[in-house]
Ligand SMILES: Nc1ncnc2c1ncn2[C@@H]1O[C@H](COP(=O)(O)OP(=O)(O)OP(=O)(O)O)[C@@H](O)[C@H]1O
């Protein structure tokens with residue numbers, strides 16, 4: 766089963782993902798950007814305010830392709846629960862926002878289309894819902910994506926993704942205290958894993 770955590774910068778994904786590691790010691794915990802040289806290239810781009818958005822998309826997508834073949838697919842093949850801090854929806858939401866002022870028409874559909882041929886969509890996605898102002902303040906507004914106006918575009922892309930696939934997403938109110946958010950995420954993960962195994966048993 767593939768579970769992903771998504772949301773704006775500073776929404777608390779990593780805080781929740783770290784807490785889950787104690788509860789699910791046998792699960793495979795992973796993240797995007799990864800720690801490989803592909804991920805390092807992505808992080809280098811994040812630190813540069815003057816990159817080409819299409820080049821960024823393909824850098825992030827290369828990191829995802831490597832992540833899929835090296836970590837996600839093997840762990841799923843072993844029957845593991847995989848919990849990823851950011852995954853495909855980050856590209857759909859962020860790169861579609863950064864491509865908005867380019868020659869690419871319908872960026873969100875374009876980015877999804879690139880992934881369609883090769884990716885493995887998540888079984889469920891927890892969306893940590895926080896407003897762009899809170900997100901930017903928590904994240905520290907240190908890179909080009911952590912600006913309120915940009916995060917507002919990203920947020921509206923996430924909302925489009927949720928509208929398109931409401932059955933895949935679980936929204937968690939991430940404006941609450943860290944303890945309350947962690948509790949809500951842990952309850953949600955427990956429910957999703959139980960439901961997934963229930964579905965397996967029905968097959
Ligand atoms: N519910 C919360 N309330 C207040 N502060 C929080 C909350 N959750 C996390 N934080 C703080 O906000 C900052 C960002 O948290 P965290 O790294 O978990 O977010 P994130 O969604 O993973 O961000 P990014 O996508 O930028 O990596 C950290 O300093 C963290 O301690």
Ligand SMILES: Cc1cn([C@H]2C[C@H](O)[C@@H](COP(=O)(O)O)O2)c(=O)[nH]c1=O
Nearest residue numbers: 774797798825851852855856859860910
């Ligand atoms: C996977 C991925 C990430 N991003 C952006 C989102 C954040 O601003 C940074 C780094 O993420 P982190 O959670 O702070 O480590 O990268 C993106 O734009 N597209 C993606 O596919």
